[in-house]
Amino acid sequence: MIGPIHSIEGVLYTPEQEARRYLETGAWMDSTVGDMLRQTARRVPNKAALITDAGSISFQQLNDQSDCLAAALLDLGLRPADRAIFQVGNNIETALTVIACFKAGIVPVCAIPQYREVEIGQLARLSQARGYFVQSDSPGSFDMVPFAQQILADHPHIEHLVFSGSRAPEHSNTIAALIQMHNVASARQRLADIKLSPADVLSFQLSGGTTGVPKIIPRFHGEYLAHATFCARHYEMDENSVFLWALPLMHNAGQLYALMPTLTLGRSTVLMPNVDIARMLTLVETYRVTHTASIGPIAPQIMAYSDLHKHDLSSLKLFYTMTRADMLEKKINVPCSNLFGITEGLLLGSPPSASTAIRHGTNGSSGCPFDEIKVLVPESETQVSDGEMGELCFRGPSSVRAYYMAPEANATAYTSDGYCRTGDIVTAHVIDGRTYYRFEGRFRDNVNRGGEKIGCEEVEAYVSKHSSVLDAKLIAMPDPVYGEKGCVFVILQPGATAPTVTELSCFLVEQGLAKFKCPERIEVVDAFPITRVGKVDKPAMKKHISALLENETVEGS
Known part of the structure; x- marks a missing residue:
């Protein structure tokens, strides 16, 4: 049927x-x-x-x-x-x-x-x-x-x-x-x-x-079976490959990278209950793992691991990660490549046989030959000029046709010709006649904490319920392990004292918010910066917190 x-x-x-x-x-x-x-x-x-x-x-x-x-x-x-x-x-x-x-x-x-x-x-x-x-x-x-x-x-x-x-x-x-x-x-x-x-x-x-x-x-x-298998083949996996996965199996990435290719290829997959770098590298040795991946903080933790020299990683053919593939490869002496994935139905990556220009300088290409990709000027249907940044948009056999019971989201999620808007900013790069894409940032307002996206508007609404807070704005601040963490800028109620990070976290968890969404830094301000058209200027906040973190690093060194 x-x-x-x-x-x-x-x-x-x-x-x-x-x-x-x-x-x-x-x-x-x-x-x-x-x-x-x-x-x-x-x-x-x-x-x-x-x-x-x-x-x-x-x-x-x-x-x-x-x-x-x-x-x-x-x-x-x-x-x-x-x-x-x-x-x-x-x-x-x-x-x-x-x-x-x-x-x-x-x-x-x-x-x-x-x-x-x-x-x-x-x-x-x-x-x-x-x-x-x-x-x-x-x-x-x-x-x-x-x-x-x-x-x-x-x-x-x-x-x-x-x-x-x-x-x-x-x-x-x-x-x-x-x-x-x-x-x-x-x-x-x-x-x-x-x-x-x-x-x-x-x-x-x-x-x-x-x-x-x-x-x-x-x-x-x-479509899901094919989507996962196209990706696994793109990474040059087959029945003889051994894969290791240490992140949630029920996450889309866990299903596509770990479970589905196991069933379609007939390969073996090693499952870890949580991230433990020493144990992970021991399992690579024990089971002669050929492929593994980092969606979140695994790669930075490996780079910070002091006993790396004690492990035999010679079986690894590829380690693919969200970012910093060049630094990881230099550290572990194993081919590494940057990836991009979105639950809406697009996976980008590059295999171990690809050049370092592709593996390190881009987030790869789709392994599915049926996927179609455009890079558009944000909030338009105009394609950007060659080499310019724009919003990544795609359609294909696995692209979502509509979010479930979400008419408002569906109204803005697609171009008129059916391309799914990702909200992610990329540049396209033609190398040896093939187009690859490099992730440059996000157009939409969220924090990507180790691969889990945190909606800023939701967290802001809960922080603003605190008795000391008049208004709040959450922004992403750079973090060496998770890539990003949440920093909340708050305007206090008159005469109020700002809660500590721990106090605010306890309050938010009591309200029913997941702990990983809680801000990990608080900045008190008298007013939020605004743009020339009167909108809250979150890029200015991001620039401010990045400068503060850099100064703190210098002062602490």
């Missing part, structure tokens, strides 16, 4: 004629994720699919156990096209659960563990989720169990709470127990009636944005 079998109201699907063309040309895979795993499990049944410190799982085991879990989730009452929020860690249970949902047609809402009441509550309402998967033994001091139970109480449309991990409450549903409810034969009999199409929604991914809770981006079985 070309079109979706289980349509979701509010999702804009690809027209049938265009979907047919994508399938016929190979721009989409004519498969579902479940069928792709079944095919790979038949080809390499005993090969390790996922490797963790807690154990590994073969492709056959991954296929069998996810079948059993998928059947149990259906028995529980979840149905194809139902949405389920995921707040889970990096482990084999997470992989089994998300694949089981893919097989059953249940649509994961791919949240991250750091989200709290504000984000999860709004995602629950918008997605109308009926399921909620939660890590019961999450690291750190925050207890996810009572948090999840309160979310369930506040959102009665969430009918099924399922825990992963070892500290689930008594008599609750757990992944481990659900897997045991079926044997492989009964599970496959239960799943036999579940028919899915490559055009069915696979997952609800989240876009970073400027207005608070991320927008929901529907991704689809056939």
Whole structure:
């Protein structure tokens, strides 16, 4: 079937004629994720699919156990096209659960563990989720169990709470127990009636944005499989590659770089529960890792790691990172390249065989031959002149056609000819007859803290609720580890004293804001600088804080 079998109201699907063309040309895979795993499990049944410190799982085991879990989730009452929020860690249970949902047609809402009441509550309402998967033994001091139970109480449309991990409450549903409810034969009999199409929604991914809770981006079985595989091939990966991933698996990057290519290529992937540089480099040695990536603070931490000389990194063919590939390559003596990725459906990068001019001087090109890219004058449809900076806009077989239930965002997200506006500023560079793109900055108002985009308007609204604050403006300040952190400029109430960073953070977390969104510096001002047309001049604030940081570095040296 070309079109979706289980349509979701509010999702804009690809027209049938265009979907047919994508399938016929190979721009989409004519498969579902479940069928792709079944095919790979038949080809390499005993090969390790996922490797963790807690154990590994073969492709056959991954296929069998996810079948059993998928059947149990259906028995529980979840149905194809139902949405389920995921707040889970990096482990084999997470992989089994998300694949089981893919097989059953249940649509994961791919949240991250750091989200709290504000984000999860709004995602629950918008997605109308009926399921909620939660890590019961999450690291750190925050207890996810009572948090999840309160979310369930506040959102009665969430009918099924399922825990992963070892500290689930008594008599609750757990992944481990659900897997045991079926044997492989009964599970496959239960799943036999579940028919899915490559055009069915696979997952609800989240876009970073400027207005608070991320927008929901529907991704689809056939396009997502192809999107990930084009990227993996672009990085010169194959069945013999070994990949290492230390960031959230349920993030779009985790799905595209780590999970999907594992299922399509039949390669092995090493999963880490969190970022630990010494352990990461030890795993590279132990499993002869060939490819790994840094979306956020990993690369700077490696460059600051003093025991690098103790590790054998000779198996690594490529380390790709958001920025500073040149400095990382010099440090680790491994080919490194800059990347660019956006959940809306574009991945740029360059392979280890590319020249240093490409790998270090640009963020690469798309590995998908069907992607179309323009660089436009911001807020226009005029293409910039050669070499000039402009907004990166694209369309292709994986580009989002519309955000889910977000008419206001959709009204400004596209050009008249269907190109998705990224809000990111790039320059185009032609090298050896091919065009590559270099990221220059962002047009929209957010902070990119280690790969997680923080909407400035949302944080400003919450900071302004503090009793001492009259008004607030959040800007991005440079940071050597995370790339950017949030600095909030505040105008105080008359006679008030500014809160400390710790006090403000506690206040914001109590309000339900995720901790990673809390500003990490406060600057008190009498008034915000303004432009000649009377708008708040955030570039002036950024320039001011950058100068302050430079002076503090000089004074401290």
